[in-house]
Amino acid sequence: MSVTRYxxxxxxxxxxxxxxxxxxxxxxxxxIPYEETLTWDAGLAVGLVRVETGTLGIIDDLYxxxxxxxxxxxxxxxxxxxxxxxxxxxxxxxxxxxxxxxIAQGQDEMIxxxxxxxxxx
Numbered sequence: 001m002s003v004t005r006y007x008x009x010x011x012x013x014x015x016x017x018x019x020x021x022x023x024x025x026x027x028x029x030x031x032i033p034y035e036e037t038l039t040w041d042a043g044l045a046v047g048l049v050r051v052e053t054g055t056l057g058i059i060d061d062l063y064x065x066x067x068x069x070x071x072x073x074x075x076x077x078x079x080x081x082x083x084x085x086x087x088x089x090x091x092x093x094x095x096x097x098x099x100x101x102x103i104a105q106g107q108d109e110m111i112x113x114x115x116x117x118x119x120x121x
Contacts, residue, residue, distance in 0.1 A: 007110045008103045009050050009082035010062070014038045016069070017047035020079070023065045029054045041087075048082075056100040063096040084113035 024030050034050035081089040081099050083106030089099045
């Protein structure tokens with residue numbers, strides 16, 4: 001599969017949803033087709049956005065923002081990459097390059113999840 005657009009989901013504390021969306025949409029060509037301000041995942045309140053982008057450079061921007069924000073508030077928090085509705089990579093456990101690899105390798109699964117139940121005509 002030749003990917004020209006990447007799809008993934010980003011999970012974060014709901015309080016940072018607006019800031020993370022602003023970081024991502026600062027780059028051209030990034031769209032947020034789905035945004036859930038407050039949802040529950042394994043008993044935790046989280047913000048969730050689906051991201052469509054032509055470049056994974058936004059991961060570098062998000063990672064940089066996440067590190068600076070954690071230092072500024074003096075309180076550690078995590079963000080996670082989700083592919084096909086499953087957590088795959090945490091910012092606290094993975095480098096930006098590892099997160100990009102997780103996203104790139106999960107594209108077939110992400111597309112299959114989003115088109116599940118659709119019939120091919």
